[in-house]
Amino acid sequence: MTKDFGVLKLTSVYDASSITLALIYAVSSTEVWIKTGIPYNTKIKTLADLLKNADANTFYNKPNGGTADQHLTKDVLSAFNPPALVPGTLFSVNYSNATTYQYSIAPTSGAINLSVNTSLSKGSPMGVAVTPDHKFAYVVSSNHYLYPYSIDEGTGTLRDLPQGATTIGTTSRSVAVHQSGNWLYVANGADNNIGQYSIAKDGSLTAMKNPTVPTGTSPAELALSPNGKYAYVTDCGSNQISMYAIDSLSGQLSPLNPPAAVTGGSCAWGMVIHPSGNFAYVAVTSGLIAQYSINSKTGVLSALTPATIVETTFPTDLYAEPSGRYVYVVNRDSNNISQYSVNQSTGVLTALSTKTAASGKYPFSITGDQSGTYVYVANLTDETISTYVINPLNGLLALVTTSAKKANFGLFKLFDF
Numbered sequence: 001m002t003k004d005f006g007v008l009k010l011t012s013v014y015d016a017s018s019i020t021l022a023l024i025y026a027v028s029s030t031e032v033w034i035k036t037g038i039p040y041n042t043k044i045k046t047l048a049d050l051l052k053n054a055d056a057n058t059f060y061n062k063p064n065g066g067t068a069d070q071h072l073t074k075d076v077l078s079a080f081n082p083p084a085l086v087p088g089t090l091f092s093v094n095y096s097n098a099t100t101y102q103y104s105i106a107p108t109s110g111a112i113n114l115s116v117n118t119s120l121s122k123g124s125p126m127g128v129a130v131t132p133d134h135k136f137a138y139v140v141s142s143n144h145y146l147y148p149y150s151i152d153e154g155t156g157t158l159r160d161l162p163q164g165a166t167t168i169g170t171t172s173r174s175v176a177v178h179q180s181g182n183w184l185y186v187a188n189g190a191d192n193n194i195g196q197y198s199i200a201k202d203g204s205l206t207a208m209k210n211p212t213v214p215t216g217t218s219p220a221e222l223a224l225s226p227n228g229k230y231a232y233v234t235d236c237g238s239n240q241i242s243m244y245a246i247d248s249l250s251g252q253l254s255p256l257n258p259p260a261a262v263t264g265g266s267c268a269w270g271m272v273i274h275p276s277g278n279f280a281y282v283a284v285t286s287g288l289i290a291q292y293s294i295n296s297k298t299g300v301l302s303a304l305t306p307a308t309i310v311e312t313t314f315p316t317d318l319y320a321e322p323s324g325r326y327v328y329v330v331n332r333d334s335n336n337i338s339q340y341s342v343n344q345s346t347g348v349l350t351a352l353s354t355k356t357a358a359s360g361k362y363p364f365s366i367t368g369d370q371s372g373t374y375v376y377v378a379n380l381t382d383e384t385i386s387t388y389v390i391n392p393l394n395g396l397l398a399l400v401t402t403s404a405k406k407a408n409f410g411l412f413k414l415f416d417f
Helices: 047-053
Strands: 002-003 008-015 020-028 031-039 061-062 090-094 099-105 111-115 127-132 136-141 145-151 156-160 170-177 183-189 193-199 206-214 219-224 230-235 238-247 253-261 268-273 278-282 289-296 303-312 313-321 328-329 338-342 349-358 363-368 374-379 386-388 397-403 411-417
Touching: 002 253, 002 349, 090 127, 099 127, 136 170, 183 206, 183 219, 193 219, 206 253, 230 268, 238 268, 238 397, 253 303, 268 313, 278 303, 278 313, 278 328, 328 349, 338 363, 349 397, 374 397
Parallel strands: 127 170, 170 219, 219 268, 313 363
Antiparallel strands: 002 008, 008 020, 020 031, 031 061, 090 099, 090 411, 099 111, 127 136, 136 145, 145 156, 170 183, 183 193, 193 206, 219 230, 230 238, 238 253, 268 278, 278 289, 289 303, 313 328, 328 338, 338 349, 363 374, 374 386, 386 397
């Protein structure tokens, strides 16, 4: 009944006294973590399901190795399917060699492997977005083009769409697909606007009636609210966040003025919205993390207290894992990843017991898998992707492996193949 997840081993056991399922996390040869409190009939398919259904106070630590046989018996659950992570695909773009790469993700370890015949050399790619149904992918390039692809349902392989490249703005840095799968947005850094497009059933793009909406100076990173009602973009040059309401019928953006200010620092760049939709965090490259609450009725951002957290040098991107308990920030110039817990009531970030985890050289982009188990970091100078596992008890990252030189700028996660 043991399933090997590389640095994580999940073992199904049965606690006869309380009629619960328990999972043992054998993180090393000297430590065993036990998670109990799962109702016997609960369907557990992923680690995210486990954390969702479990009581947060039912962790037990058994140090010095060994097994849990003295507490739990294992002879009842012959029909139980141990939790399994879903295999998936990771896309990355490399600006320096004009290539988009696709990796398969091993469901047992989170390790990535470069897929065959899926390295596409086009333009100067800066980012990737995928439709919610996983049928189409769009690669934004700083050379005035957006490249559309279909995604093979079985292998994840990218294939050119008949429409070909769509002409977009200048120095485009970010692309986002709406949760409905009907609309797409591009941040055009040199044009100070967002391009707006409708997505047809065949994946082709058509500019909206109003093809662009203004931003602040030098827009960088797009973020959409989980409820699909609001859009945001960081404006590096004016150090602010432009906010928009999304029309539910047309997808058109309407500015919510004035933009949200950043207290101190310069160059708002990366942005992530908390899974709850209640909070947002912005990486300010001068060395700050700005934190905001989101008004659910208006979409307006309001600074939390404190409004900013002093970060290490040149933070560029953030990742909020699916349970919403932790946020991670890549710091380009200090070659590390900051690790934070999230206060679920206030949204305020607090550094974990170990504030940072080491990365490769110039980490620039970060993402994670749907189960909240693995984190992936693109290292700009090394042109590598580092894979980390999240400690389910305290949120700390542990390095699993680092890929061969391929990645550079952006990462995008795609799962459920």
